[in-house]
Amino acid sequence: MNARFAGIGAWLHARAENLLAAMLAVMFTVFILQIFFRYVVNFPVGWTHEISVIMWLWMVLFGTAFVVRDNEEIRFDILYSAVSDRWRRVLVVASAVMLIVLFGISLPAVIDYVMFMKVEKTAYLKIRFDWLYSIYAIFAVATIVRQFWLGYQAIWGKGTEEYDPTKVSSGV
Amino acid sequence: QDKPVLRFSAVFSEQDIRAEMMGLFSGQIADDFTLEPYYGGNLFKQGTELVALQRGNLEMGNIAPQDISNQIPAWSVLTSAYLFRDAAHLRTFFDSEVGAEFKQMAEDQLGVHILGPTYFGARQVGLRIDKEIKTPADMAGIKLRMPGGDAWQFLGTSLGANPTPMAYAEVYTGLQTGAIDGQDNPLPNVENMKFYEVMKQIVLTSHLVGYDLLVISSEKFNAMTPEQQEKLQAAATVAIDFSQQAHLDREAELLVRFESAGLKVYEPDIEAFRTYAQQMYLDSELAKDWPEGVVDKINAL
Amino acid sequence: MTLSLAFTLALGLIIVLSVFGLPMGLSMICASVLYLLMRGQDMGIVAEQFLNGMYSNYIMLAVPLFILAAEIMNSGTLSERLLRWCDAVVGRFRGGLAQVNVLQSIVFAGMSGSAVADAAGSGKMMQHMMTQDGKYTPSYAAALTAVTAVIGPIIPPSIPMVLYALIADTSIGYLFLGGVVPGLLMAGVMMVQVAVTARVKNFPVEKPVPLRELPKMTWHALPVLFMPVVLMYGIYGGITTPTEAAAVAAFYALIVSVVVYRSVRFPDLYEALLTSAKTTASIGMLIAGALVFNYVVTVENIPHSLSGVLLAWDLNPITFLICVNILLLVLGCVLEGTTILLVIVPVLIPTAQALGIDPVHFGVVVVVNIMLGLITPPYGLLLFIMTRISGAPMKAIVADVMPFLFGLILALIIFTFVPDVVLWLPKMFGYGTSAL
Ligand code: NA
């Protein structure tokens, strides 16, 4: 039973990875098109701007919600990586509880904002902003679920993941 | 005893003439209200102030008419080329009966009360190339940077140019290196952003009277006593008058300064531009949303 | 300057949550929610600031694209070919491989905007070349790779400079130019230090690559060596904006890897895309968290209040810059670079402006400080990476980094006090020469 769930989970994670990589590929491609149209064809286009910004926004929220693992995120872990496994579990539970409470309290207001944005459309492709911004609501819910899972693992599950600095890429 | 706070957010900087305008405004209403101004788009980003007002996160703003037309398509007529002749015509319009209709639309559909238009200069074409521009035909093939979005890009098309979207922050280097041939901004912006350093000429097309709208949320406004409302409106009018005159003076002064700095400054065949642009707008999709005969009514004011 | 209770608690929450190991971006979002809650304001503002902030900052798109460019270079054999060419050029001198390490970083810096990418890309091979047959100690090789990687984002292009341009509203083009001389100066300092150490410690001399083979090797490496030229010509020759140049970098690296060297196939490309997208998500989350918390900082009017306090102390620009250097170097020991850049630096900018410090000069000084933070213990990303790659203990690597660190701080002092070291090149390209 557990193995089957793990199998489905791994399959979904791989598809999420495909999607995330595709978003970057799209951003890259439209950038090249944009330069090509302006410089080579002298026919500047603007919709490329819009697509690349949308890809950027979705990559960050979708990626954080479904693809990037916790030990790949940028965090301050001098204490976290120095303490014993037992204490690490305590830290994880404490921060998970705080995040769940604060994300939970703000969730109705967040969804309200996203839905309110139906009054506006993007400048070129005329996409309604409530659709475009719905990824934030999805991210908020996914983050709450993930923290529940992390807290559960910390209390009943196996030990927390070891810190791996080579996996963290801050871009600098 | 705590006076009600009016949070105000705008994209212009603290050094802008319009920040002075807000100072003048807040001084006059200081007995009843505390104005809490945020400049430079630090609180809300450009174009997001309207929703912030609608959601009650802001009491006052300086909103671009383009942002209003995003939610009320009929308003797009007020952002079309060669509609207003100058700042005075703009003010006349907002005080007129047609103007009142448009203000009412904003009141009804957006819940914002318009205190008046804040003029910030007529948009002029500035080019890094030498070619003399007389008519829209001369603009053919010129990569003219316009703000992003269909509506702005169409404005560029209506001048006969090849509109190019580019982030405002990148325009200077774009002009310097030739990624674009020109930009269209009011002269005070050209000075602020130092575009004149990398331009050869200014074509005085005056194709769009640049203005924003000083607004307050209807909810806040309607909660005031009639005396407070009157006082607020009077304060706004005084401040707007000051800012408008200051901008007109500045434009005149900058024309001389740019010319003495070696830029070619001249007026093209304005009538040719006006005819071409107005026709393009009337034939466009945008015009379908415009109230019947509104352009003629405004022309007649 | 008094802080409100809500703001104090929010600040406290960021510290608690991040010390507990929650990602920084999420910590800042949580703190902002707490602040809005206590102030009785619309908590939807968290989403509003996140979404509109990310949607409106077009120039930030350079970040994912520069990351992608570096990934493609590393997954193709570009980094490797570059190393071999450097070996042919400077390998013949005493301590040759150490000089190769420096030269490689200079050229790589001209194509990549990230120090982490340089270390991760060239680290493994450099480590192998330097330590085989016991030529250099593993810790010295690792220390040198970490130190030389620092110049990656100082010589253009540069991801930290893109981020700085974003928060300080300065021209990316001029910032990039401002980094050229300081970056070369720092590399020069390293080369001198390596040369001196080579004599003192009698570093090995490599079997020189015959000079007559140099033209052929240069020809083979030409597409790589040409890349910085393509990028700079793109930006300063009017073809691309600095943001678009990031895409050109990735495109060029892809073409060279696929068509010229035939070293990248689809699975490699997919890996490069995925890794870059994941990095993008994690750095983007941090940027967004900072944007959201910036709303709180703005409402509380922190930068202006701080600027008021500092100006009341009657600091002169030099004293202020010295204080900034010390503050950033100390913070660099415990905090991650992007966090310092996005959270601490924005608070300092109004004061720098009020003191009349040139924004490009300030930007370069700030970025150099942040890069030095990557090699200062206990928290230094480059130290972590090289510990992992080399297997040498971090303590030993740190000991070998120290002399270089002093050399680099010396260089930092020079261009803190002599702004023209930074501003000379931008001025050549027309920066700040107002005609009116
Ligand atoms: Na190196």
Ligand code: NA
């Ligand atoms: Na670089």
